[in-house]
Amino acid sequence: MIVKKENEYMLSKRFNKVLETELEADEDTLEALKQLSTFYSENTLPSRRDLRSKIEKRSLDININLLSSFSKVKDTFMSIYNDIVEMNRCVDEITCKLQNSKQRSKALLQQTSMLYSGRNKNTVYQKIVSPFLNKVQLSPDESLILYGNQRSSSLTHATFSVLDKIQQIHNYSRILMRCGLQTVALDTMEHMVLHQEEALENIYRWTQNHCRYVDNLELTELIANAMSKLQDRPPLFRYIIDEYCVGRRSILVSAFIDALTKGGPSGKPAPIEMKAHDIQIYVTDMFVWLYKAISVEQQNLLQMLKFCDNIDSDFILDTLIKVCDGICQPLKIRIEKVLGVPTQAVILYSVLNLLRYYKKCICKILPRGSLENTLVNLQNMGEQVFFTTLQQEINNMFIKIESPVRDLVPTPAIHNLLALLRDMLSTANMNDGREIDMKKITQYIIEPLLRCVNEQASHLPALDMSIYTVNCIYDIFTCLSMFEFMDEFLERLQAQADAQIDNLTAEQASFLVANLNIGPIYTILQDSQREPLSTIPGMEPSNLQKFFLKLEQFITSPELTLLPQFDLLLSSKYKRVVEKRSREVVLAIYTQLFEAVNNPQNQYENPSSLCHKTPDELKESILL
Amino acid sequence: MSAGPYNYSYIFKYIIIGDMGVGKSCLLHQFTEKKFMADCPHTIGVEFGTRIIEVSGQKIKLQIWDTAGQERFRAVTRSYYRGAAGALMVYDITRRSTYNHLSSWLTDTRNLTNPSTVIFLIGNKCDLDAQRDVTYEEASKFAEENGLMFVEASAKTGDNVEEAFLETAKKIYQSIQDGRLDLNAAESGVQHKPSQPGRNNLSNDQQGNKDNCAC
Numbered sequence: 001m002i003v004k005k006e007n008e009y010m011l012s013k014r015f016n017k018v019l020e021t022e023l024e025a026d027e028d029t030l031e032a033l034k035q036l037s038t039f040y041s042e043n044t045l046p047s048r049r050d051l052r053s054k055i056e057k058r059s060l061d062i063n064i065n066l067l068s069s070f071s072k073v074k075d076t077f078m079s080i081y082n083d084i085v086e087m088n089r090c091v092d093e094i095t096c097k098l099q100n101s102k103q104r105s106k107a108l109l110q111q112t113s114m115l116y117s118g119r120n121k122n123t124v125y126q127k128i129v130s131p132f133l134n135k136v137q138l139s140p141d142e143s144l145i146l147y148g149n150q151r152s153s154s155l156t157h158a159t160f161s162v163l164d165k166i167q168q169i170h171n172y173s174r175i176l177m178r179c180g181l182q183t184v185a186l187d188t189m190e191h192m193v194l195h196q197e198e199a200l201e202n203i204y205r206w207t208q209n210h211c212r213y214v215d216n217l218e219l220t221e222l223i224a225n226a227m228s229k230l231q232d233r234p235p236l237f238r239y240i241i242d243e244y245c246v247g248r249r250s251i252l253v254s255a256f257i258d259a260l261t262k263g264g265p266s267g268k269p270a271p272i273e274m275k276a277h278d279i280q281i282y283v284t285d286m287f288v289w290l291y292k293a294i295s296v297e298q299q300n301l302l303q304m305l306k307f308c309d310n311i312d313s314d315f316i317l318d319t320l321i322k323v324c325d326g327i328c329q330p331l332k333i334r335i336e337k338v339l340g341v342p343t344q345a346v347i348l349y350s351v352l353n354l355l356r357y358y359k360k361c362i363c364k365i366l367p368r369g370s371l372e373n374t375l376v377n378l379q380n381m382g383e384q385v386f387f388t389t390l391q392q393e394i395n396n397m398f399i400k401i402e403s404p405v406r407d408l409v410p411t412p413a414i415h416n417l418l419a420l421l422r423d424m425l426s427t428a429n430m431n432d433g434r435e436i437d438m439k440k441i442t443q444y445i446i447e448p449l450l451r452c453v454n455e456q457a458s459h460l461p462a463l464d465m466s467i468y469t470v471n472c473i474y475d476i477f478t479c480l481s482m483f484e485f486m487d488e489f490l491e492r493l494q495a496q497a498d499a500q501i502d503n504l505t506a507e508q509a510s511f512l513v514a515n516l517n518i519g520p521i522y523t524i525l526q527d528s529q530r531e532p533l534s535t536i537p538g539m540e541p542s543n544l545q546k547f548f549l550k551l552e553q554f555i556t557s558p559e560l561t562l563l564p565q566f567d568l569l570l571s572s573k574y575k576r577v578v579e580k581r582s583r584e585v586v587l588a589i590y591t592q593l594f595e596a597v598n599n600p601q602n603q604y605e606n607p608s609s610l611c612h613k614t615p616d617e618l619k620e621s622i623l624l
Numbered sequence: 625m626s627a628g629p630y631n632y633s634y635i636f637k638y639i640i641i642g643d644m645g646v647g648k649s650c651l652l653h654q655f656t657e658k659k660f661m662a663d664c665p666h667t668i669g670v671e672f673g674t675r676i677i678e679v680s681g682q683k684i685k686l687q688i689w690d691t692a693g694q695e696r697f698r699a700v701t702r703s704y705y706r707g708a709a710g711a712l713m714v715y716d717i718t719r720r721s722t723y724n725h726l727s728s729w730l731t732d733t734r735n736l737t738n739p740s741t742v743i744f745l746i747g748n749k750c751d752l753d754a755q756r757d758v759t760y761e762e763a764s765k766f767a768e769e770n771g772l773m774f775v776e777a778s779a780k781t782g783d784n785v786e787e788a789f790l791e792t793a794k795k796i797y798q799s800i801q802d803g804r805l806d807l808n809a810a811e812s813g814v815q816h817k818p819s820q821p822g823r824n825n826l827s828n829d830q831q832g833n834k835d836n837c838a839c
Binding site for chain 1: 637668669670672674687692697699702703704706707
């Protein structure tokens with residue numbers, strides 16, 4: 001019964017459900033019913049019976065249709081699926097690849113950053129090292145300067161700055177060495193030494209070729225610098241100096257020969273030898289040229305060595321001597337020729353003085369060596385030739401000695417010789433060391449001169465002899481007294497003049513005494529006076545009166561009682577001396593007489609009327 | 625008139641006389657230069673030499689006239705006698721003739737010089753004793769008779785040359801000390817001190833000239 005109850009419930013439920021169904025509200029049922037209306041057209045039994053199958057069939061159809069449709073979909077879906085699978089595989093592949101490359105780029109990045117930091121480090125290093133290298137190495141430019149073009153081997157001031165730099169680097173290396181960086185220092189040093197050697201070698205070659213042109217202004221500084229560098233290499237330095245000497249010597253000699261024979265450029269100044277006929281000018285020109293040239297050579301040498309600090313003056317002198325060596329021979333030949341030509345002594349003397357002067361000048365620059373030697377020899381030769389010529393000239397003058405003419409003035413020969421002496425002494429007077437020269441020349445001339453005067457005088461009467469001698473000596477004395485150092489000769493002349501003046505005084509005094517007739521009176525006065533004078537014959541007042549009369553005449557016109565020859569005395573001074581002294585004799589005798597007359601012992605009456613004048617009065621009238 | 629230092633107190637004038645070739649110039653040369661002049665040329669007229677000597681502590685300058693022996697210069701040489709304080713009369717001991725002429729030389733000297741002039745006889749060339757022609761004794765006797773000083777000398781070796789000149793100077797100096805020689809007289813051959821420059825040394829000598837007149 002339960003089951004039936006159940007069935008009955010089920011069925012009631014269904015029924016309820018169907019009865020509760022509200023068709024209008026159920027869209028699905030409506031849809032289904034609408035669909036049913038399309039194929040269930042007629043409500044017939046078959047139709048009712050078939051409905052089911054029909055519906056089932058329809059459902060089947062729909063299912064089949066659906067199925068086929070689904071299989072298409074399924075096919076499409078499958079293909080999509082395949083594609084997606086494929087795609088997936090590809091993506092996987094890509095992913096894998098990406099993974100790989102990602103892996104790899106990471107390494108790269110790492111490397112890059114490493115390199116980058118390395119680069120930074122290196123830049124810093126470079127910043128530090130490059131100034132260092134600049135300091136301790138030569139730049140390519142500098143190397144180029146140093147080594148240059150091997151063929152032209154030119155030298156510039158830059159070369160020297162590079163060399164200086166090398167030197168400096170050397171010094172740095174030393175500092176490095178001290179800082180403990182031996183390897184670098186030694187390396188650098190070694191390098192620098194090599195550079196230096198090479199550079200010096202270049203400089204040496206260049207200098208060797210150019211040193212002789214030191215007077216070229218453009219080269220002077222370079223050569224001077226080169227020499228200062230080379231002085232650290234004594235052998236090279238010496239070679240250069242040798243080369244220099246040879247070069248300059250030949251330049252100097254050829255310049256000298258040119259100056260002598262060709263003259264300056266386009267003949268101005270004229271060649272020195274054009275004036276060879278006037279030996280004074282010739283010799284002067286030669287020496288002026290030479291002196292100038294030697295000074296220039298000295299300058300050149302000093303210029304060349306001005307930066308060398310270890311050079312002593314002896315070395316410079318020796319070099320200069322070698323440079324001037326060559327000039328000796330041409331000079332010697334010419335001067336000897338000049339001296340060999342017969343010339344007047346006066347001219348020879350001036351040439352000799354030129355020789356001496358320039359010898360002195362040149363020897364100030366070159367105090368020894370062959371040129372000095374040559375000059376000394378030439379000077380000696382000049383002196384010898386001069387004195388020989390002088391002697392010869394004097395001898396020629398005295399070949400024939402003319403006798404003095406009546407006026408007793410020195411003869412022309414004496415005059416000429418004195419003129420020669422005066423000329424010589426005037427020239428000599430201007431020289432250094434003139435004393436020896438002047439004395440020697442005077443000695444040479446004065447001896448024969450005085451001998452000549454003596455010779456001439458010996459042919460004359462005594463009085464004329466004295467006057468002629470005094471006249472000659474007066475002239476000689478006047479001539480010599482214009483010059484220095486003549487004392488010795490003047491003394492002799494004075495002594496000789498004095499002797500003759502004494503003679504003349506004696507002559508004149510005798511003449512006066514004879515003229516005034518006081519000889520006898522004087523003799524009587526000298527006698528020892530035993531008896532009164534007035535009683536002695538010749539001393540009586542009348543006789544004395546005559547003497548006083550004559551004395552009066554003498555006082556009024558003393559010139560009448562002068563020996564006529566005295567007018568021929570050239571020196572008025574000597575004349576006065578003789579006159580005065582002869583009058584003094586008269587005065588002395590008069591004084592004696594005056595005393596005698598006034599002496600009562602002599603028994604003269606009225607002595608004051610006899611002797612009008614006192615001796616002092618007489619002295620006043622004849623001596624003052 | 626001579627300048628220079630007057631480092632002497634007197635000037636004595638000497639004259640050397642004698643025959644030609646007796647060696648007067650050589651004696652002078654030997655005395656002034658202390659050298660023998662081997663081939664001495666004949667003196668023309670007079671030659672001159674000086675030397676400063678010392679007598680009794682006094683510096684004395686000798687002015688010596690060396691005369692020519694040749695007769696033709698007699699006139700010239702005579703003019704130098706006058707001022708001489710000393711006369712050296714020379715003969716050659718190897719040539720008698722030069723000795724024989726002494727008396728004429730002596731006369732000349734006596735006539736031309738003043739009485740106080742010291743005359744010294746020198747027999748020169750005594751180095752040539754082998755050729756001697758005049759004995760020492762003979763000459764010595766001659767000197768004594770005439771009141772001359774005498775010595776034999778050699779200009780060649782220099783023997784006694786110095787002595788002859790010095791002895792003469794001593795004798796002259798002695799005369800001055802004794803007052804026998806008047807210094808003011810020019811012709812005494814002695815000057816006291818060199819003359820001042822510019823002043824003629826031949827002034828103010830009445831005494832001397834008086835003597836001249838007498839002869």
